[in-house]
Amino acid sequence: MIKRQAKVESGGAIASAIRTIETEKAGLAALSAVLDGPLCGPFCEAVDRIADIAGRVIVTGIGKSGHIGAKIAASLASTGTPSFFVHPVEANHGDLGMITRDDVILAMSWSGESSELQGIISYSRRFSIPLISITSGERSTLARESDVVLLLPKAAEACPHGLAPTTSTLMQLAIGDALAVSLLEARGFTATDFKTFHPGGKLGASLSHVSEIMHTGENMPLVPLGTSMPDAVMVLSRKRYGCVGVLNDDGILIGIITDGDIARNLALNLAELRVEDIMTRAPKTVKPSTLATAALGVLNQHNISALIVTDETFRPVGVVHFHDLLRIGVA
Known part of the structure; x- marks a missing residue:
């Protein structure tokens, strides 16, 4: 013993x-x-x-x-x-x-x-x-x-x-x-090949692409340039992503308004403003082919909760939220 x-x-x-x-x-x-x-x-x-x-x-x-x-x-x-x-x-x-x-x-x-x-x-x-x-x-x-x-x-x-x-x-x-x-x-x-053999768990989730989890079509929170702030707030509230993207006449994303932008401008009379008055120009975006882990990195780096997904011409094709990454197990 x-x-x-x-x-x-x-x-x-x-x-x-x-x-x-x-x-x-x-x-x-x-x-x-x-x-x-x-x-x-x-x-x-x-x-x-x-x-x-x-x-x-x-x-x-x-x-x-x-x-x-x-x-x-x-x-x-x-x-x-x-x-x-x-x-x-x-x-x-x-x-x-x-x-x-x-x-x-x-x-x-x-x-x-x-x-x-x-x-x-x-x-x-x-x-x-x-x-x-x-x-x-x-x-x-x-x-x-x-x-x-x-x-x-x-x-x-x-x-x-x-x-x-x-x-x-x-x-x-x-x-x-x-x-x-x-x-x-x-x-x-490649990482894509790797995902084929690791579909489950955190590793499989981290190898997902933004295109697999983003919200598209009518679910995207978008308004045209010139939209009044009250109308933009209605879209932001209805879509529930905490942001609304602003498009020019060619459908190209030129700005974004977040919950934080609205909070920072409460001292102004929002009813008299339009989206271009308070929007953040050149917003942070990702491509559909971006890995979910990379998207999470962008969110964390800039302390934001959602990203507009754009194509090569900078036209929106989707939106991805922190909760989407949380849901698949990346965050």
Whole structure:
């Protein structure tokens, strides 16, 4: 039974945490160095092989390498590279049938001698399925059998006993992320593509465009130049966006009046004024293709609650309010 101290000394805990992070940083620095050296060729070859396949990336690994592998498979899939994780033990009991000759296998083992991987290695060799390995075992069974070896440098584990996988798993995760991002960039994967795989949650909302949430047509709070202030206030009140856009004779947006503008001019006789007397000229606008997060940034920067959406000719095509961004989960 493991004995526990009654209370952890804060100084010792922080020193341990900093030591762990510094040790892992050293591992990442070593990985960065070999990527700019002997690992450069194999890494580029791995990216090319994965980019050229017609099938999927099959990620596999056991233990902590397996947990990291599952995350790498998820990252690849979410960035445009079809991928999934196959547990090597389950593969030995029927799941090898999930792997086709159009796929590529990405096998992970720090030592390269995980016996559980033998079945999937043999299967890849039997059916000529490309095998890419992530390992630190240069002369290991996995490295010898692989078509491409991403050989990770030896590095000290953060565990004081040198036993618990810490630095090693971080390096595996980093090389997996590097593969995913390199493939993303090679394919020209865009924010729009990213949204296709992330339709839900805050991330999906942040990748929405203003055109998807803006109010259009009769819902837009617009009045022509020369409109009396009482009539403009009626439109502002009826539309409930806290603003009203002002158009010239060509339908181009030339100004805006907000609740704040009206409040600041209450000392005047609004009944005798027209919109051009108090409107803010050259108002802040966004395009329909603007990301929702960018629209939120404009609202926050200028401390306003709504934006008129205009086309290339500066004609209004919609209006977006802070509440719309709040509703989809961006704000």
